[in-house]
Amino acid sequence: MKLSSYCASLAVFLFAATFSLATTYPSVQALTEDSLESVSINFLENVAGFNMTIYNVESFETFTARSWDQHLETHVHIILKNGDEQIDVHLTFVDGAFWSYDISLPPDQTLLGSEKSLSDYLILAKRAVQNFGALVNLTWCEDYANMISENIAGDSTIENQNAILEVVYNENCSTQLDTLRYVKFRWFDKKDNFTIPRLSLALSKTGLVTTFLRNLCYVATTEVDISEEEAISIARSYAESYAAKHNLNIVSVNATLKLERDWKWTRGSDNYAMYPGWLVFFTFDRVENGVIGYSVLIWADSGTVYDYGPQGFYTDGKADAPLSGTVGLIVAAILSSIIAVQLMLRKRGK
Structure with a gap:
């Protein structure tokens, strides 16, 4: 994948992830390239569901830099190959903690494998969350996994005292992205009168986990004194x-x-x-x-x-209204991340 296209896809992904929330803040950890590779391959095998005995790691690239908001971001880009099949994998760690994962394919390519049954998707999603919790030592992942039951059929919302799970099936697959994100699972914490997005994943039609996002913000207070x-x-x-x-x-x-x-x-x-x-x-x-x-x-x-x-809004490629306040900060975050990619990319081919 060309660096320019990687930067573009990263910018889109960072923009989406910018709005993520959670209830714990990660401690700073030292991530070496060897530990990054070990964690990344472990994630691909045990969370994403890749059979790594048939995939060759064509390249493994990392870069680490302070983001615009002074958090240490480490990005991993892996190219997997199995014959003519090529899969680009992107993982991001913030202050040493797992943040996000997604994959992309060349425009004319589809994932190898056959479509799974509805019960298969439920089993695969449950296993992914359980294995992720074991990988990064998060005990609450087991509670989330237990919200997935065999009784879920089609689009569903499951709620208990502490959390909400939304399951959405993409029945009309007309694009490559539709097939990559065929079934989506989204978990929300409930805290007082607020619902807080905390974890999400998507499965392809073939049963691979194709996106996984752990939200890293936390709630400082829920007190409301202003009507x-x-x-x-x-x-x-x-x-x-x-x-x-x-x-x-x-x-x-x-x-x-x-x-x-x-x-x-x-x-x-x-x-x-x-x-x-x-x-x-x-x-x-x-x-x-x-x-x-x-x-x-x-x-x-x-x-x-x-x-x-x-x-x-934007028209004709120009901003009719100036970006201001928080919106401007979000754009700055994306631009700084792209600059970090261009300046600090390290490559190690295999």
Whole structure:
């Protein structure tokens, strides 16, 4: 795979993973290339379900760098080959802890193997979560695995006192990506009035685990002391000021209570911490230079305004509305990761 295409796929993957959440924070560990290879191959065999006796490791590449938010990110790129079949594997570790895994194929290629039965997918997903827990020493994985029962048929939502499991089947497979992510499993923790995405995986039609994401943020507090009405009142002056300056009128307002990551380190030294926040969105009466509304994010436990700015969309390859606040930080994260790939890639062919 060319470095440019690898950077592009990594950017997309990082953008998706940027929004991940969890309830524990990993300790910093020293990862040598040998230990990375051992853990990665172990993951492929015991979690992803690869039969490594028939695959040749064509290349094994790693790079490690401090990310824009000062966390140590280690990326692993493996090329597997079995005859004419080629599979590109990407794994990411943050501060020594497993974060994510996915695979990609050349455009005209499909995975070898036959389609599995519904019961097979359930068994394979359960085994993957159990083996992942054993690999990285996470006891809660067993609780998640036990939520998968043989009674699940088709799209399902399973809920217990502490967690929610969503199972989604992609019945209409029209693209390569559809076949790679044929069945999706997503687990959410329940904490007070919030649901927190924590673990997800996807299986191909042939039964391989093709994506696996462990979320690494944690909840600092769920305390809510600011009401919806108070949040809207605090936010309104920001939106009205912008609307008056640009001759716009506010036609509707919506407030959503959600857990938000402290991207800008305003509440301490750990920006993996999450806090409850009111996201207040004001919709304008018309689109002006791509701007459709204005959003204000307010911490629900303190009433402090965390982020604010106009919201819009892209047209003709140009940003009609400027990126602001947290959105800009997310873009910075992607760009810094791509730069790290270009500057720090280490190659070791086999």
